[in-house]
Amino acid sequence: MEFGILTKESGVILVNLIGDWYFNLLFCVILFFIGLYCLLSMRNLIKLLIGIEVIAKGITLALISASNARNCIFTGQSLVITFIVIEVCVVAVALAIIINIYRHTGSLDVKKLTKLKG
Amino acid sequence: MQELYLISLCALVIFSILAILLKDLLKAALSLMAASVFLAVIFFFMKAYYAGVFEVSVVAGLITVLFVSTIGLTKGEADVFESKLPTIIFPLFFIWFIIIDILIMWVLLSKFPPLHKGIPETGSFGEVFWQKRTFDLVAQIGIIFAGVFSVLALFRKKDKNG
Amino acid sequence: MVSLFIIIPFVLAAVLPLIEKISKKFLPDLLTNLAMLFLLIYSMTFGYQIVVSNTGIRQLQWFNQQLNVVFALDGFSLFMLFAIYLLSFGVTLFSIDYMEHYGSKGIFYALFMIMVGGMSGLVLATDLFTIYVFLEVAAISSYGLVAYGLKHDELEASFKYLMLSAVATAFLLLGITLLFGLRGSLKLGDIADIVSSPNLKFATGICTGFFIFGFGLKAALVPFHSWLPDAHPSAPAPISAMLSGLLIKVSGVYALTRIFLNVFGLTPALSTVLMYLGVISILVGAITALGQGDIKRMLAYSSISQVGYIILGFGAGTSFAIMGALFHILNHALAKGLLFLNSGSVEHATGTRELDKMGGLAKRMPITAATTVVGSLSVAGVPPLNGFWSKLFIIIGLLQAKAYGFAFIAVLASIITLWYYIIIQRRAFFGKLKETLKDVKEVPFWMAVSTIFIALVCIIIGIGFWAVIPKWITPAANILELGIRYAKLYLRI
Numbered sequence A: 001m002e003f004g005i006l007t008k009e010s011g012v013i014l015v016n017l018i019g020d021w022y023f024n025l026l027f028c029v030i031l032f033f034i035g036l037y038c039l040l041s042m043r044n045l046i047k048l049l050i051g052i053e054v055i056a057k058g059i060t061l062a063l064i065s066a067s068n069a070r071n072c073i074f075t076g077q078s079l080v081i082t083f084i085v086i087e088v089c090v091v092a093v094a095l096a097i098i099i100n101i102y103r104h105t106g107s108l109d110v111k112k113l114t115k116l117k118g
Numbered sequence B: 001m002q003e004l005y006l007i008s009l010c011a012l013v014i015f016s017i018l019a020i021l022l023k024d025l026l027k028a029a030l031s032l033m034a035a036s037v038f039l040a041v042i043f044f045f046m047k048a049y050y051a052g053v054f055e056v057s058v059v060a061g062l063i064t065v066l067f068v069s070t071i072g073l074t075k076g077e078a079d080v081f082e083s084k085l086p087t088i089i090f091p092l093f094f095i096w097f098i099i100i101d102i103l104i105m106w107v108l109l110s111k112f113p114p115l116h117k118g119i120p121e122t123g124s125f126g127e128v129f130w131q132k133r134t135f136d137l138v139a140q141i142g143i144i145f146a147g148v149f150s151v152l153a154l155f156r157k158k159d160k161n162g
Numbered sequence C: 001m002v003s004l005f006i007i008i009p010f011v012l013a014a015v016l017p018l019i020e021k022i023s024k025k026f027l028p029d030l031l032t033n034l035a036m037l038f039l040l041i042y043s044m045t046f047g048y049q050i051v052v053s054n055t056g057i058r059q060l061q062w063f064n065q066q067l068n069v070v071f072a073l074d075g076f077s078l079f080m081l082f083a084i085y086l087l088s089f090g091v092t093l094f095s096i097d098y099m100e101h102y103g104s105k106g107i108f109y110a111l112f113m114i115m116v117g118g119m120s121g122l123v124l125a126t127d128l129f130t131i132y133v134f135l136e137v138a139a140i141s142s143y144g145l146v147a148y149g150l151k152h153d154e155l156e157a158s159f160k161y162l163m164l165s166a167v168a169t170a171f172l173l174l175g176i177t178l179l180f181g182l183r184g185s186l187k188l189g190d191i192a193d194i195v196s197s198p199n200l201k202f203a204t205g206i207c208t209g210f211f212i213f214g215f216g217l218k219a220a221l222v223p224f225h226s227w228l229p230d231a232h233p234s235a236p237a238p239i240s241a242m243l244s245g246l247l248i249k250v251s252g253v254y255a256l257t258r259i260f261l262n263v264f265g266l267t268p269a270l271s272t273v274l275m276y277l278g279v280i281s282i283l284v285g286a287i288t289a290l291g292q293g294d295i296k297r298m299l300a301y302s303s304i305s306q307v308g309y310i311i312l313g314f315g316a317g318t319s320f321a322i323m324g325a326l327f328h329i330l331n332h333a334l335a336k337g338l339l340f341l342n343s344g345s346v347e348h349a350t351g352t353r354e355l356d357k358m359g360g361l362a363k364r365m366p367i368t369a370a371t372t373v374v375g376s377l378s379v380a381g382v383p384p385l386n387g388f389w390s391k392l393f394i395i396i397g398l399l400q401a402k403a404y405g406f407a408f409i410a411v412l413a414s415i416i417t418l419w420y421y422i423i424i425q426r427r428a429f430f431g432k433l434k435e436t437l438k439d440v441k442e443v444p445f446w447m448a449v450s451t452i453f454i455a456l457v458c459i460i461i462g463i464g465f466w467a468v469i470p471k472w473i474t475p476a477a478n479i480l481e482l483g484i485r486y487a488k489l490y491l492r493i
Helices: A021-041 A045-069 A073-105 B002-021 B025-045 B049-073 B085-108 B125-132 B134-154 C004-022 C027-053 C075-101 C105-124 C128-146 C152-183 C188-194 C198-218 C228-234 C237-264 C268-289 C295-316 C319-350 C366-380 C386-400 C404-429 C445-463 C465-482 C484-490
Strands: A005-009 A012-016 C059-064 C067-072
Touching: A021 A045, A021 B002, A021 B085, A021 C152, A045 A073, A045 B002, A045 B025, A045 B049, A045 C152, A073 B049, A073 B125, A073 B134, A073 C128, A073 C152, B002 B025, B002 B085, B025 B049, B125 B134, B134 C004, B134 C067, B134 C105, B134 C128, C004 C027, C004 C105, C027 C075, C027 C105, C027 C465, C075 C105, C075 C237, C075 C319, C075 C445, C075 C465, C105 C128, C105 C237, C128 C152, C128 C237, C152 C188, C152 C198, C152 C228, C188 C237, C188 C484, C198 C237, C198 C268, C228 C237, C228 C295, C237 C268, C237 C295, C237 C319, C237 C465, C237 C484, C268 C295, C268 C404, C295 C319, C295 C386, C295 C404, C319 C366, C319 C386, C319 C445, C319 C465, C366 C386, C366 C404, C366 C445, C386 C404, C386 C445, C445 C465, C465 C484
Parallel strands: none
Antiparallel strands: A005 A012, C059 C067
C-alpha cells in the first residue's frame, strides 16, 4: 500500500505529507462533509450559503493538491483562479436573492419558504 | 515545516466547523475568513503562490465583505430560531464520519494506482494561464457578465407593473 | 469563423443595457432578433459546410498572436447549435410582447444572450474544465432569469434551484479533479486514453458516479429532479420554454452523452444504469403529471418524462436508439417550448394558470388553441408530427437491443402522455366558455407569429423527416457510435 512519498534514510521512514494526494483528499472529503451537514441541518438562509462556501474550499484544496502531486502547478492554479471567480459570482447572485426574500417575507428562515412543494 | 502544514490543515477544519456551528452570523462570517487565510497558507506550502494571493484577496476579502454587508442589510427583529440539536449532535457525527472515512480510504488505497509525477511544466505561469487556458478566460468574461446582469436584474426599479 | 457563435452573444449582451438607455422601445428587440436569426442561418449554412467538407468531423484552431482556443465543431455540436438557435429565435420573437409585463427588457435580453452564448460555448468545447465553466455561465444567468419577476414564488424557486445546482456542480468538480489527478491533462482525448486501463476501473467507476449525480441533476433525472417542478413554472413563460426545452438538454444530456459515449465508452454496466434511470424518469414524470392542476407544473413534470426517453435511447446504444434520442432532443425542444409559450399566452390573456378556472378558450383564442393542439400531439407522439418518429425510433432501437420490458414501458408511458395532454385540451380550450373569461382577446401580434412559426416547423419536420434525418442527425449519430475511438482520434489537440 502506498501512502505518501516515503523515503527511507538511515533506518528512519520519512513521510512527505505536503506532496501527498490522498492525505489532502481526506481533508477535502472532511470539508465536504462539514458543508453538507450545514446544508442539511441549518435553517438560516445565510448559514446555508456559508455551507456552500465550505464545500468550495474543499474543492479548491483538492484541485491544488492534485496539481501539486502531478507537478503541474500552473495549470492547477489557473483552474483554481477560474473556480474562485465562478464562486464569487454565485455568492453574489445568491445574496441578491436572499436580500429580495428578506424584503418580501421579513425573515431569513428557510422553513418559511415552503409554498412550493416540489 | 511539516508540523506547520499539519497545524494549518487542522486550523482550516476547525474554523470551518466554527463557521457552521456559531449562532451569530457575523462571527460565522469572520471565522469563514480565518479559514480562508489558513487555506491560503496551505496553498503557499504547495508552491501555488498566485492561487494563494487570489484566495486571500478574493475569498477572504471580497466574499467576506459581501457577507457582512448582507448580514447588515437583513438584521430583523425576529431572528431565526435555530434548534440546538444539530450543534450538540455534530461532534458525534463528525467523529463517526472521520473513523468510517479513514477506514474506507485505507481500504481503497490499494485500488488507486500511485500517481507518478508528470513532466514539469515549461514556461511561466503567465504563459500557461493566457495561452493554454484561453478559452476558460473567455468563459470567465461570460461569468462576470452573467453575475453582474443577474444582480442588476434582481435589484432593478420597477416602473409600472413590473 | 466558428468563434462568431460565442462572440456575437457576449458582445451583444455587453452593449444591450447601453442601447436600452438610448431607445427603450425598438432597438433592443430588433437587435436581439436579428442576431438570433443571423446565428440560425449561419449555423445552417456555414456550419453545415464545415461539418460535411471533412468526412463529417472537423476541428478548428484559431491562432491570434499565439492565443490557443480550440473549437470542435462536429456533427453532434452542430446539431445542438441548430436546435439552440431555432428555439431561441422563436422565444425572442415571443418575448417582444410578453416581457412588457416585467419591464427592463434590455437586461432581460442581455441575460438571455449570455445564456445562449454559454450554451454555444458548452457544445463547442473539448476540455473537461471548459465544459464546466460554460455550464456555470448558463446556470448563473438562469438563476437570475428564473427570479426575474421578483415575486415570492419565483425567489423561492430560484433559491432552491441555486442550492441544489451548487451541490451538484461541487460533485462534478470532484469527479473532474479525480480525472485530472489520474491523467494530468483535461483534454477529452487524453482522458479517453486512460479509462480503459484495468487498474483504473475503480477510479473510473467513482468518477462515473459523480458525473451521473452532477449532470443528472442538471438534466433533471429522477431522483435528482426536485428543483424542476418549482423552477420551471415560476419563471416567466419565455424562460420556462428555454429552460425546459434547451438548458436541461444542453447542460445535462449533451454533456452526459459526450462524456459517457465518447470518452468513457458505453460499457454494459453503464448502459444498464442509464436505461434504468431513464425508465424511472419516464414513469415518475408521467404519473405525477396526471394529478396537477397548474398548467405549467404539468408541463414541467412532462419534461422530466421526455428527458427520460432521451436518456433511455442513449443508454440503449444501438443505432436506431441513438438516432431516435437525438431526434427527440430537437422535437421535444420545439414542442415543449411551444407549449410553454402558449401557457404564457393563456396567462397573459386570462391572468391565471389554474386549469379549473379555464374553459372554452378556443372560441376566443383560436391561434393559441390550434398551436397547442400541434404541440401536445407532437409531445404525445401522434403521427404525422415529429414526436411520433423520434419515439418510434427509440422503441425500435430498444427492440434491437432486446430490451422488451423497457420498450413496453415506453409505449405505455406514451399512452399516458397522450391521455393527460387530451385532459389539458378539453379543460382549457374546449368545452363551455366560463363567465369570467368572456372578454379575453387573442394574443398580440409577435406572440402569435412566434407560436405559428414554431408550430409550422414542428409540422414540417414531422412530414419531412426523411429529409431531415440524413442531413442533420446521421452525422451526429455516427460520431456517437464511434465511441471512444472518436475522442482518441480527434479531440486531442
